[in-house]
Amino acid sequence: MEFQDEMRYTKDIIDQExxxxxxxxxxxxxRIFESIRYSLLSGGKRLRPILMLKVxxxxxxxxxxxxPYALAIEMIHTYSLIHDDLPAMDNDDFRRGKLTNHxxxxxxxxxxxxxxxxxxxxxxxxxxxxxxxxxxxxxRRHLWAINEIAKFSGVFGMIGGQVVxxxxxxxHMDRDVLKFMxxxxxxxxxxxxxxxGAILGGGSELDVERMKKFGLYLGLAYQIxxxxxxxxxxxxxxxxxxxxxxxxxxxxxxxxxxxxxAIEILNxxxxxxxxxxxxxxxxxxxxxx
Amino acid sequence: MEFQDEMRYTKDIIDQExxxxxxxxxxxxxRIFESIRYSLLSGGKRLRPILMLKVxxxxxxxxxxxxPYALAIEMIHTYSLIHDDLPAMDNDDFRRGKLTNHxxxxxxxxxxxxxxxxxxxxxxxxxxxxxxxxxxxxxRRHLWAINEIAKFSGVFGMIGGQVVxxxxxxxHMDRDVLKFMxxxxxxxxxxxxxxxGAILGGGSELDVERMKKFGLYLGLAYQIxxxxxxxxxxxxxxxxxxxxxxxxxxxxxxxxxxxxxAIEILNxxxxxxxxxxxxxxxxxxxxxx
Numbered sequence: 001m002e003f004q005d006e007m008r009y010t011k012d013i014i015d016q017e018x019x020x021x022x023x024x025x026x027x028x029x030x031r032i033f034e035s036i037r038y039s040l041l042s043g044g045k046r047l048r049p050i051l052m053l054k055v056x057x058x059x060x061x062x063x064x065x066x067x068p069y070a071l072a073i074e075m076i077h078t079y080s081l082i083h084d085d086l087p088a089m090d091n092d093d094f095r096r097g098k099l100t101n102h103x104x105x106x107x108x109x110x111x112x113x114x115x116x117x118x119x120x121x122x123x124x125x126x127x128x129x130x131x132x133x134x135x136x137x138x139x140r141r142h143l144w145a146i147n148e149i150a151k152f153s154g155v156f157g158m159i160g161g162q163v164v165x166x167x168x169x170x171x172h173m174d175r176d177v178l179k180f181m182x183x184x185x186x187x188x189x190x191x192x193x194x195x196x197g198a199i200l201g202g203g204s205e206l207d208v209e210r211m212k213k214f215g216l217y218l219g220l221a222y223q224i225x226x227x228x229x230x231x232x233x234x235x236x237x238x239x240x241x242x243x244x245x246x247x248x249x250x251x252x253x254x255x256x257x258x259x260x261x262a263i264e265i266l267n268x269x270x271x272x273x274x275x276x277x278x279x280x281x282x283x284x285x286x287x288x289x
Numbered sequence: 290m291e292f293q294d295e296m297r298y299t300k301d302i303i304d305q306e307x308x309x310x311x312x313x314x315x316x317x318x319x320r321i322f323e324s325i326r327y328s329l330l331s332g333g334k335r336l337r338p339i340l341m342l343k344v345x346x347x348x349x350x351x352x353x354x355x356x357p358y359a360l361a362i363e364m365i366h367t368y369s370l371i372h373d374d375l376p377a378m379d380n381d382d383f384r385r386g387k388l389t390n391h392x393x394x395x396x397x398x399x400x401x402x403x404x405x406x407x408x409x410x411x412x413x414x415x416x417x418x419x420x421x422x423x424x425x426x427x428x429r430r431h432l433w434a435i436n437e438i439a440k441f442s443g444v445f446g447m448i449g450g451q452v453v454x455x456x457x458x459x460x461h462m463d464r465d466v467l468k469f470m471x472x473x474x475x476x477x478x479x480x481x482x483x484x485x486g487a488i489l490g491g492g493s494e495l496d497v498e499r500m501k502k503f504g505l506y507l508g509l510a511y512q513i514x515x516x517x518x519x520x521x522x523x524x525x526x527x528x529x530x531x532x533x534x535x536x537x538x539x540x541x542x543x544x545x546x547x548x549x550x551a552i553e554i555l556n557x558x559x560x561x562x563x564x565x566x567x568x569x570x571x572x573x574x575x576x577x578x
Binding site for chain 1: 320403411444469470
């Protein structure tokens with residue numbers, strides 16, 4: 001399949017499965033189902049779940065059965081956006097061209113919808129893990145994947161990065177703090193995808209370590225590309241970014257360096273196994289939106 | 290051991306373990322460690338983790354090794370309180386005689402501290418589950434317990450109840466809606482304790498079912514007792530409670546009926562196994578604070 005077709009094929013499956021969540025679900029609490037569906041189905045690119053499934057496919061053929069994990073990662077990503085947009089946080093009225101969750105459902109329900117999504121991620125993974133496991137090895141890999149996803153999304157991962165971002169006006173931001181923030185805020189959830197994909201697909205310890213590095217480099221390159229796109233859009237000029245400490249040329253060089261390191265890791269594997277991921281890497285770091 | 294001693298012994302262990310969390314932890318994100326510790330160590334009675342461990346003890350002797358689950362349940366309870374207190378929710382300035390989390394750390398950090406605690410609960414459980422499991426049966430019970438805790442604390446459990454509570458001015462509250470709200474908002478997290486305790490301790494499917502009912506009755510009785518205590522304190526008069534639909538005498542009768550049903554379940558077991566839980570049930574439903 002061509003890259004674009006493969007991308008669309010995977011995205012369609014994910015979109016379909018997300019759309020099934022709480023569909024026609026009734027209950028006294030159904031306003032939260034609406035609120036969750038509103039944000040979950042508001043046109044995300046599904047990069048993270050696609051990445052998770054495609055890394056998984058490197059190591060096994062029946063990778064699509066692990067879709068509950070892909071959904072869980074999208075749930076974690078979505079909850080973090082809902083909470084980020086809140087008035088007490090970034091106070092954003094729009095996301096992806098639509099009103100943010102709290103603008104439609106109110107702040108209180110947006111907080112609960114975020115909590116509900118984070119909780120649902122672990123409910124979804126543990127539910128599937130229980131049903132899917134028969135051997136010790138299967139049980140172990142499921143628990144290992146759940147644990148890695150929890151670590152990458154927690155206070156030593158994504159949430160830790162959000163805290164530093166939040167306090168960036170109070171903390172003296174130097175290159176080290178910025179690097180920490182990018183590793184946590186952006187790379188960590190990407191690593192949750194690449195690492196859980198490798199674990200569930202049956203990769204070795206070495207494979208998992210490699211995919212952890214792949215996610216790290218990809219996430220950092222992605223974030224610096226974001227910084228460059230942001231200056232073109234003239235937004236958030238007062239924010240400390242990679243470009244606070246470096247010229248534009250240096251930033252572009254760094255993106256190339258990081259993406260080369262990401263590609264180097266993929267080169268350990270058969271090229272037919274990693275063609276898609278190489279194309280995705282190029283697409284993400286050269287994107288213009 | 291006498292009931293009070295046994296209570297204090299268990300509470301001290303839990304308090305000690307909670308105090309070890311993030312102790313002297315350094316990192317650029319350490320303000321969230323402070324914020325989490327502030328709420329986690331602000332004088333909770335630890336009823337839920339004590340209940341979890343004591344139900345576990347009914348079914349096994351080395352119940353104390355499952356303390357990571359007790360901590361995880363307290364983390365879930367604490368995150369729900371931090372988010373409940375937020376200005377957009379109940380807007381409370383004080384809890385347990387201390388300033389609420391957002392009053393001390395600001396709203397944004399309180400939101401992230403809540404998120405961090407919920408995430409940490411699953412990180413803690415999956416971490417321990419991985420280390421503790423050797424046999425298929427051990428793996429299965431860990432995943433089963435994690436899944437039940439996730440379900441009871443999610444949108445079909447505790448969060449679902451909070452949504453109904455939040456919308457109680459918009460929803461027409463009748464007896465059925467109130468019952469649903471109490472089952473979710475209060476009983477569900479109590480059931481997370483009793484069910485996970487039975488699963489981890491090695492109880493049978495029947496034991497788990499019984500403990501699920503025990504938690505349901507205990508939680509409902511606890512909530513109606515709360516309603517009675519609230520009228521004595523003259524607070525939240527405009528809120529719909531059990532007393533909106535029933536006289537005080539009827540409420541007391543209902544508490545007795547529910548606690549008798551809870552005790553009936555405990556009577557299936559050897560009395561020396563359930564003495565503590567019987568005493569705890571009596572204490573909770575007769576409490577005056």
